[in-house]
Amino acid sequence: MKKRIQCLLDNELFAYLFFGIATTLIAILSRLVIYQLSHQELLATGLANSIGILFAFITNDRLVFKQARKNWSRRLVKFTLARLFTFGLDLVLTFIFVTRFPEIIGRFVNNNLDLVNEIETLSAQIAIIMLNYFLSKLYIFKKTR
Structure with missing residues (x-):
């Protein structure tokens, strides 16, 4: 079982999706805990997004794209800019x-705005996941090992 899990995590695309779910x-x-402690929704949202970006960077840098420690700060800046984009x-x-x-x-869902929002959200997230992967692979985490 351990060998099978390791084999899956060695697959770059699977590892990217796995750690993406973990990041989410x-x-x-984080957002829920910070909100419960502070009752400040904007603070909770901002800090949770920052924590998510840092966790995603660390897992992508070390575990998904297996980068050397050299130039990690440059990759962090590129990663953050890509996520902001x-x-x-x-x-x-x-x-x-x-x-x-x-x-x-x-026009496809009887002008139900809730369904419009759900369809747009799902479609946008699929596109963003793919774009984040390609930005990470081609622009941020180039092969260095």
Whole structure:
């Protein structure tokens, strides 16, 4: 069993998805805990996103793309900028397809705004996961070992 798990984690794409799920869970848990301690929703959101980005960077750097320690600070800056870019893309897609032109998706779901939002969210997240992977693989975590 241990050998099978190790084989899966040696697969770069599987490891990326596995640690992406772990990052999501850590960010959600962090947000909930920080909110319960502070009752400050913006603080909780900001800190949880920061924790998620740091966890994602560490796991991607060391475990997914297996980078050497050299130049880690440069990779961290690139990684953070890439994640901020895809966050901005998420906001733009939400604005276009949910806020401004919901009828684009709405015509397929009886103009139900809740369904429009769910479809846009799922579609955007799939695109963002793929974009984050390609940015990480081609721009941030180049083969160094």
